[in-house]
Amino acid sequence: MYVVVMAGGSGTRFWPASRRQRPKQLLTLTGQRSLLQQTVERLKPLAGPERVLVVTGLGHAQGVREQLPAVPSGQILAEPLARNTAAAAGLAAAWVAKRDPGAVCLVLPADHLITDESLFMATLERAIAVARAEDVLVTLGLTPRYPATGFGYIETGQVLDQNPPQVRRVAAFHEKPALATAQEYLESGRHLWNSGMFAWRAEVLLSEISRHLPELAAGLNELAPHLGTPGQDAALAEIYPRLPSISVDHGVLEKSPNLRVVKADFGWSDLGSWEAVAELWPADQADNVCQDGRLLAIEAQGNVVAAGGRLIALLGVKDLVAVVTDDVLLILPKQRCQDVRQVIENLKEHGLDQYL
């Protein structure tokens, strides 16, 4: 089997720590190593670096190589521009299929946090076993912890294996819901968060792509002779931009009858904002957290600071997020973490590309 790490994100929500050339997955947001390094390290019991593929943007390939020196350079597949997850997963499957069409691809994002690693491994092993045994696309569905409106949901059908991690059929996919609907999903017991984690045999995904995304299948066939050869990068540069841009969920899974979902109960976070990451950092008695710096908080409460090695002095302020780097300082209220995008848009409008 192969581990396919999807490392294409730009991570604008962690600006100004994340930048075009230094996306979220390459940042050290938790612990001593980057999220990408932690992802690959975590999966070592399933697949060593010689069986890891990383799909990433061309601008990040060098950073990925430096962070993962044990992964063969040719297995860092650089997209000349982003074509969404169907193309990325298809590319990885085509690469694997040239070596072993029957090999299972375990597809995972590079920038998530897993807190219960042994349950995580058991869940992955179950997903891999299902993908090996049947001609199906297996997705991991996370047990919702709250009525999230920021995730898509998988509505599950018949339970095929009661023993946890449970295996179920997929009844339907649902887009990010409104809060009331999310509340219903949470209470139903049948709806799971769509995690972006998958397992399938390379040949099964390619066959589903042929059926549902023939244009993508044609492009991958064109690429195939070059994959794993010295001409790989040149072929990607020429052919990849022409691939259709659609997610693997929309383009393939939602159209396929051959699906399974494995119910995932391991502690998980997509680390979607400074506030989410801050929950992992040690807090003082007044719930202030400070990463990479020393905090002096006086009558200050609930603040989140990424200090870039500085002393941070807070006096009489509450629930702020502050991120300081060598060239930027960002300050906003904690509840507006998601609006960092507005800052990015504003920078683009003002032509301040050097800060992106």
Add this chain to the structure above:
Amino acid sequence: MYVVVMAGGSGTRFWPASRRQRPKQLLTLTGQRSLLQQTVERLKPLAGPERVLVVTGLGHAQGVREQLPAVPSGQILAEPLARNTAAAAGLAAAWVAKRDPGAVCLVLPADHLITDESLFMATLERAIAVARAEDVLVTLGLTPRYPATGFGYIETGQVLDQNPPQVRRVAAFHEKPALATAQEYLESGRHLWNSGMFAWRAEVLLSEISRHLPELAAGLNELAPHLGTPGQDAALAEIYPRLPSISVDHGVLEKSPNLRVVKADFGWSDLGSWEAVAELWPADQADNVCQDGRLLAIEAQGNVVAAGGRLIALLGVKDLVAVVTDDVLLILPKQRCQDVRQVIENLKEHGLDQYL
């Protein structure tokens, strides 16, 4: 005549821009030059650099020399430790008296802002003329603009010269008042802010010191033979620490009957806080100001940022002060500017001397 610049302040209120080694008067808070440089430049029509004396802390003497290369090095009088303004003014008078006991000393702080320079000069010229003509200590009294509780007040007596800038007798000095009292002072028309700006002949101040502070007079007599000689610094190091520590207001002026006050109406600010300085910086439409940096403000209002050359992105925050340097970030609400002292105290308690 001589200009005596009192540059002994530590400027903790501008931390972290001001530090032990880089006090307020050496900072570029307004315009292109430091407050000290602006002070000396402003007084050039009255006294060129060869007739400027600067009294400053030993730790700041080098910084003062670098900023004022035209002032002879021996005229930068370095206090081995601070002994308040009676000692500083007495030292300068003793230095001047060795050259010319009858010369007028114009004593001014190094860290104030003057907005109406021609009226400022006219007021100083009046004060100098009075000091030349009479054996008196002349103080400048600023017309109060609001009921300030942070300044001492001079209660004025008989008007001796009606023509502005008016010359009056001094009836009494009053400590920093409570708000109700300050309001009465403001309405009385007889009370002026005590500015810390003075004019007197060197021999007159020394004579008043002999009368009211004999211990200081003895120390100055001991210092006198060394002033203006190569042994000046060594003598200061040995004798200065033994001088009594008291302000020239408390120790001399309040006890002397030989006083005059010149009413000062020029635009003036002691630049006592980030908020006060920020009033001089250009504001955007939402009243945000940013010094030494580029500001991107989204739904942000009334904020004050000293950016240290950075891009500052503010989103949805109001009335904050943020100061960022290479090693420190400070954030506090604008109305708590005066509490920066608390941060300094806290740093000391925690032994974080490198940030002071």
